[in-house]
Amino acid sequence: MTNYDLIIKNGQIVTADAVVQGDVAIKDGKIKEVSVGKPIEGSAAKEINAEGHHILPGLIDTHVHFNEPGRTEWEGLETGSRSLAAGGATTFFDMPLNSTPPTINKENLEIKSSLAAEKSIVNPRFWGGLVPENIDDLRGLHENGVIGFKAFMSPSGIDDFNNVDDESIYKGMKEIASLGSLLAVHAESTVMCDQLAKEKISQGKVSARDFVESRPIISEVEAVRRILSYAEVTGCKLHVVHASSRRVVQLINEAKESGLDVTVETCPHYLSLTVKDLEEKGVLAKCAPPLRDEDEVENLWAAVANGEIDVIGSDHSPAPASMKEGKGNIFEGWGGISGAQSNLNILLTEGHFKRKIPLEKIVELTSTNPAKVFRLENKGTIAPDYDADLTIVNLNESFELKAEDLFYRHKHSPYVGMTFQGKVKTTIVGGKVVFENGEIMGK
Numbered sequence: 001m002t003n004y005d006l007i008i009k010n011g012q013i014v015t016a017d018a019v020v021q022g023d024v025a026i027k028d029g030k031i032k033e034v035s036v037g038k039p040i041e042g043s044a045a046k047e048i049n050a051e052g053h054h055i056l057p058g059l060i061d062t063h064v065h066f067n068e069p070g071r072t073e074w075e076g077l078e079t080g081s082r083s084l085a086a087g088g089a090t091t092f093f094d095m096p097l098n099s100t101p102p103t104i105n106k107e108n109l110e111i112k113s114s115l116a117a118e119k120s121i122v123n124p125r126f127w128g129g130l131v132p133e134n135i136d137d138l139r140g141l142h143e144n145g146v147i148g149f150k151a152f153m154s155p156s157g158i159d160d161f162n163n164v165d166d167e168s169i170y171k172g173m174k175e176i177a178s179l180g181s182l183l184a185v186h187a188e189s190t191v192m193c194d195q196l197a198k199e200k201i202s203q204g205k206v207s208a209r210d211f212v213e214s215r216p217i218i219s220e221v222e223a224v225r226r227i228l229s230y231a232e233v234t235g236c237k238l239h240v241v242h243a244s245s246r247r248v249v250q251l252i253n254e255a256k257e258s259g260l261d262v263t264v265e266t267c268p269h270y271l272s273l274t275v276k277d278l279e280e281k282g283v284l285a286k287c288a289p290p291l292r293d294e295d296e297v298e299n300l301w302a303a304v305a306n307g308e309i310d311v312i313g314s315d316h317s318p319a320p321a322s323m324k325e326g327k328g329n330i331f332e333g334w335g336g337i338s339g340a341q342s343n344l345n346i347l348l349t350e351g352h353f354k355r356k357i358p359l360e361k362i363v364e365l366t367s368t369n370p371a372k373v374f375r376l377e378n379k380g381t382i383a384p385d386y387d388a389d390l391t392i393v394n395l396n397e398s399f400e401l402k403a404e405d406l407f408y409r410h411k412h413s414p415y416v417g418m419t420f421q422g423k424v425k426t427t428i429v430g431g432k433v434v435f436e437n438g439e440i441m442g443k
């Protein structure tokens, strides 16, 4: 009889391919056995009865800004990673900006990764930054394990992280291609966004609708067309983050069909919130690209259902409440949504229950595909020899999200007050329970 560290009994095991009833046995941080239809034989130091619950591969959040070091008063690796665990995520990719120093050379990467080793209760990985000044630092970042590189095609909102111009895009993508890595881009047109914002503000037009009109879909489309051209000419693998519209998704899918190595991410907020929420909640729901109208939410769900979206990440970009208040002038205040804890809740409630998106698809977009696209070995599914990164969810339980339920440093989110169907009960990282019944169990 085998001795395991943990056996999860009698759950509905969800992978990108199927939902089956069975047991999962874990030893030394790895899944050792998955048994369908009959119980696993063996003993374990700990057993979890998952009857009536679903067992999912832990979410891999490809897009968070935890802001540490340097802006830890906005979030931080401890609070950020706790909020992920509470939301069923077991791995994150931290963006290179909003932390100071930004992750634009290997020395800064080392500072951030040692902080994460000390403070994070889930698995940390890091994006390196591509800025006009750091082409010579890309190799060092790559050799020290960044997941890929991230660039802004429009101002980032952060002084020490400059957006790229076409020349640095070209040079950066050439270098990244030669390293065999990939570039993720925030694709909005600098000229369009700047000019439109100036016109609006000079006319005193500063409402939610004005802000949204100052960052129109065509500004995303323009930037995506341009970056796709550079991907073609340099041969660099490309990942377009936070697509807010069907047009962008279509452009990328056409490029894929033509043979380009490109993938696309969207975020839970583009799948659940609209301009109306920005009008009602003000800066709390401000982000870039901005929230769109209802029809675009449906367009994006259709794209999810059709397999045109590769990855869903939160773009959790938190800030203190004082920077997220007000409804008067939406141009003022921080652009970024606090959402990392609610990824799975939104996808289950708005996707699975409301729009009949299969659980398999949700697992594919939040775990299996992130592991594939970003080449994480041994993650993204539930099978022998894979890392024991799992989350156990009760789909029969609904709850209203309260501010005090949030593990963020600043307990605000546009999702507070929403009722979700499906509650995360237990999150397991490398075989260890880090979150159980509302409590953090890790360090």
Ligand SMILES: NC(=O)N[C@H]1NC(=O)NC1=O
Binding pocket: 065, 097, 098, 156, 157, 158, 186, 286, 287, 288, 289, 315, 317, 335, 336, 337
């Ligand atoms: N700097 C930063 O976090 N920017 C993010 N916020 C947001 O709403 N979109 C972004 O790219």
Ligand SMILES: [Zn+2]
Binding pocket: 186, 241, 242, 288
């Ligand atoms: Zn962005």
